[in-house]
Amino acid sequence: MSVRYAVLGLISQKPRHGYETRMAFENLVGGDETWEVKPAQIYTTLDRLEEAGLVERSSDLGEGEEPSRRVYKITPLGEEALQEWFSGGVVPGHQRDEFFIKLIIGLVSGRANPERLIQTQRSLLFQEMHAATTQRDEYDPHTEMAQILLLDKSIMHLEADLRWLDMIEMRLETIKGQPLPEPQIRRRGRPRKGDKGSTYPPPDPLSDCETG
Amino acid sequence: MSIITTQNLTKIFGSGTTAVTALDHVNLSVNTGEFVAIMGPSGCGKSTLLHLIGGLDRPSNGKVIIEGTSIAEMDDDRLTELRRRRIGFVFQFFNLIPVLNAVENAALPVTLDGVKPAEAQKKAAEWLTRFGLSDRLASRPDQLSGGQQQRVAIARALAAEPSLILADEPTGNLDTRSGDEIASLMRDVAKKYGRTVIMVTHDPRVAAYADRIIFLKDGKVIDETILERKNTSNADVVSRKIKEIGD
Numbered sequence A: 001m002s003v004r005y006a007v008l009g010l011i012s013q014k015p016r017h018g019y020e021t022r023m024a025f026e027n028l029v030g031g032d033e034t035w036e037v038k039p040a041q042i043y044t045t046l047d048r049l050e051e052a053g054l055v056e057r058s059s060d061l062g063e064g065e066e067p068s069r070r071v072y073k074i075t076p077l078g079e080e081a082l083q084e085w086f087s088g089g090v091v092p093g094h095q096r097d098e099f100f101i102k103l104i105i106g107l108v109s110g111r112a113n114p115e116r117l118i119q120t121q122r123s124l125l126f127q128e129m130h131a132a133t134t135q136r137d138e139y140d141p142h143t144e145m146a147q148i149l150l151l152d153k154s155i156m157h158l159e160a161d162l163r164w165l166d167m168i169e170m171r172l173e174t175i176k177g178q179p180l181p182e183p184q185i186r187r188r189g190r191p192r193k194g195d196k197g198s199t200y201p202p203p204d205p206l207s208d209c210e211t212g
Numbered sequence B: 001m002s003i004i005t006t007q008n009l010t011k012i013f014g015s016g017t018t019a020v021t022a023l024d025h026v027n028l029s030v031n032t033g034e035f036v037a038i039m040g041p042s043g044c045g046k047s048t049l050l051h052l053i054g055g056l057d058r059p060s061n062g063k064v065i066i067e068g069t070s071i072a073e074m075d076d077d078r079l080t081e082l083r084r085r086r087i088g089f090v091f092q093f094f095n096l097i098p099v100l101n102a103v104e105n106a107a108l109p110v111t112l113d114g115v116k117p118a119e120a121q122k123k124a125a126e127w128l129t130r131f132g133l134s135d136r137l138a139s140r141p142d143q144l145s146g147g148q149q150q151r152v153a154i155a156r157a158l159a160a161e162p163s164l165i166l167a168d169e170p171t172g173n174l175d176t177r178s179g180d181e182i183a184s185l186m187r188d189v190a191k192k193y194g195r196t197v198i199m200v201t202h203d204p205r206v207a208a209y210a211d212r213i214i215f216l217k218d219g220k221v222i223d224e225t226i227l228e229r230k231n232t233s234n235a236d237v238v239s240r241k242i243k244e245i246g247d
Helices: A002-013 A018-029 A039-051 A076-087 A098-109 A114-138 A145-176 B046-053 B076-086 B102-112 B117-130 B146-158 B176-191 B232-245
Strands: A055-060 A069-074 B002-013 B020-031 B035-039 B061-066 B087-090 B164-168 B196-200 B212-217 B220-226
Touching: A002 A018, A002 A039, A002 A069, A002 A076, A018 A039, A018 A069, A039 A055, A039 A069, A069 A076, A098 A114, A098 A145, A114 A145, A114 B046, A114 B076, A145 B076, A145 B102, B002 B046, B002 B196, B020 B046, B020 B196, B020 B220, B035 B046, B035 B176, B046 B061, B046 B164, B046 B196, B076 B087, B087 B146, B102 B117, B102 B146, B117 B146, B146 B164, B146 B176, B164 B176, B176 B196, B212 B232, B220 B232
Parallel strands: B035 B196, B035 B212, B087 B164, B164 B196
Antiparallel strands: A055 A069, B002 B020, B002 B061, B212 B220
């Protein structure tokens, strides 16, 4: 959801049109390689924000030959939503890890060599780390500290992931000896006649009345 | 005696028209106990060289020979063994685990490798003491300065007693003074404790602590400078060289 709030926040800074909002977002995250947002996504987001009454649209006639553009500005309701966003923390998403899934599937299915998977992943992480380091060195600390900090974050995480790979590697034998628990399969569909939960035969509607 | 030799080491990424030659027939030899810095502009291949030496990547051509054995002849198991027991890595950030104290952090890799915690921690404490942290053994990372955290990370790399330390911009995230301390410590690791240290850095001040600086550009070794001894004027010499080489 953070693109939504980023857009709202950028509009709170000053009224902006769609294209400008998208460019401002790109500058914020350090280029579309880091976090690509398609124009359509920005316009959809703006439409939704407008529907929810968080921003309002006005027309800008454009200067000279320029066509008119829709300019968005934040509403009091939007300000409230923004404050609510600021009031909470952000839960980082480290649990959904595709490499982890790949490794475990490779291991339990016997179709991949886990040592090789780790090695391939390690090599990729190193390359990513160096790409980030190179990119960070190209930023000017006097004017672009925000972008540098974002890259620092990514380098720190990549280094942590590398350490994590070391840990997995050291414990690989242990994981190999621990088969994944198989899910308990329950019968699907309607319970059989007479089984617990079965509605057949239907309860006798008169049985309640017998005592009465 | 050389611990590492590379022979015509070449690494090409991609293929066909998009192929990029990251390393181009690099021949070098590093002696046991030597402290070598690798410098050069972005994309010169210095990181690739470090990866190949560390067995993290396979060369397209040529060889890396560590302690007499070619890495290419090692299977995945031997390579893993090499990385775990004979090479220690130091990065630019420290990645210490926040809930563990200095000794526990430094001992962790050895503990995970199956050594009893008490024994691993004894080893880790020895290294931390050598690095002037004897009174900070029980401190958690948030109670340590950046320079101290990096010293813990170096102790962690050494706890398994590897013969080779590969350091990747180890001062990248430190202020100048802490950077000097770490550079000096890396020198001690080689000179006092007999490990071989190969360090990638972009900082001439830091490189000036090394025995030898290898300059790479466009995947080739274009210059080598042997520094007689560590002194402050080295940094100026190195800076001038870097300027000559240019980006």
